Amino acid sequence: MLDLITHPAEHVVAMKAGGIVTGSELQRAIDAIEAAKRNHPLISLVVEIDDLRLMTLTALLKDVGYGLTQLGDLDRYHRAAVVTDQALIQLITDLEERLFKAVEIRTFPGHEHAAAMAWAAELPPGAHENPEEDGYHGA
Template sequence: MLDLISHPADHVVAMKAGGVVTAHELQRAIDAIEVAKRAHPKVSLVVEIDALRFMTLTALLRDIGYGLTQLGDLEHYHRAAVVTDQEWVKQLAHLEERLFKAVEIRTFPKRDHVAAMAWAGELAKGDHESPEEDGYHGA
């Protein structure tokens, strides 16, 4: 199961995964990420993982394929909050943080879900300001 969950910030795509993730569920998450990337210069993610067992083979292949397409597009990502109490997921997130230095990845225990949502919603100054908001009004 992989479901999108709401987040108050438009630039954040939040989801919850557990049990078995299917390719259809994964595609909904990918589509949400792509919509956010078209609307915002920087996108953050919140992924809450609870008792994740595995992905179907089709979902795994789609996840790997999408991940590979994103390697040249990491400048569109700001932060990724991984909310889990599963140790293997935490270790995987730490490995990804070392591999993909352009994206700030942090793990949070499930009890700190609210803190993870707040952290993902924070923006570096200027990341989502329109030219009018930062005082620039054109040439």
């Protein structure tokens, strides 16, 4: 299961994953990320992972494929907060943080969900949540 969850900051795409993630669920998340990128110069992500068991083959291929298309667009991502108590996910997140220096990636334990949501909402100095304030009108 992968569900989008609401976040008060419009530039933040938040989601919760657990159990088995399907390709159609992952596509909804990708669509939400792309919509946020059309409307904001910088976006951030919050991914809450609770008891994630596996991704279907379709979801895995879609995830890898989309991830590869984003390598040239990493400057559009500001922060990624991963909320989990799963040690393996924390290890993977630490590795991603070292590999993708352009994006601030941080792991939060499950009881710090509110702190993760607040951290993801913060924008760098001079950036604004309203894209028109930055002169941004989509790609």
